[in-house]
Amino acid sequence: MRIPTLISNRARVRVSSLSALHLIQHNSTAAQPPNANSSNPKLASALPEKFPPLSPDARKFLSRLIRVDQAGELGADLIYAGQQFVFKRSMPSLAPLIQHMWDQEIHHHKTFDDLQNKHRIRPSLFSPVWKVAALGLGVGTAMMGKEAAMACTVAVETVIGEHYNNQLRVLVQMLEEEMRTSKNGRDSDELRALANTVRQFRDDELEHLDTAVENDAEKARPYMLLTETIKNGCRAAVWLAERF
Ligand SMILES: [Fe+2]
């Protein structure tokens, strides 16, 4: 019975981010509704053309964040596109559930596309590879069946949930530094908007993880081999997309 392990993994992803989440909510003076199901499209457009004056390291971190997250959401978009291509034909009853998660990924993808364009950050040099790999992963796992497709979601969202939490911790540190050093004792609206975007998307991904567990992900065979392989692939892709 592996479901308790999965749930505890998910809980660990959440618990490890609680302090970061608390600080973001505590520091936030603007109303940013934490609605996990309707990530606010206005967040991206609220960002200015340039981030406020930041250290070179902070600027480098933000560039990497937007580059890797755009690549990740591009991949997620295409994984669900591949799965939906198969399930619309082989299992129409599953199509609405896949479509719901896909719609959220389309929104995540567009948000980071907009941020990338706004801040003139080049996309990952491996973008063509991510496209082919993600589409292949989506089609391939869907052809293995519903359980394998859900196991794929468990693996991807576990890695991406942790990834977003790691980014949130750094963003919170940057916000605290801004509050310490700014003349008016406030953090920047721009950084806070970005942190809220990451937090909302993290919550969406964890909802996908829940959905996959509830839809028999653990019945996939061979579950461990499948999920560990996909997790390792995702971690490698994150590492590469941050740098290239
Ligand atoms: Fe996403």
Ligand SMILES: [Fe+2]
């Ligand atoms: Fe997702």
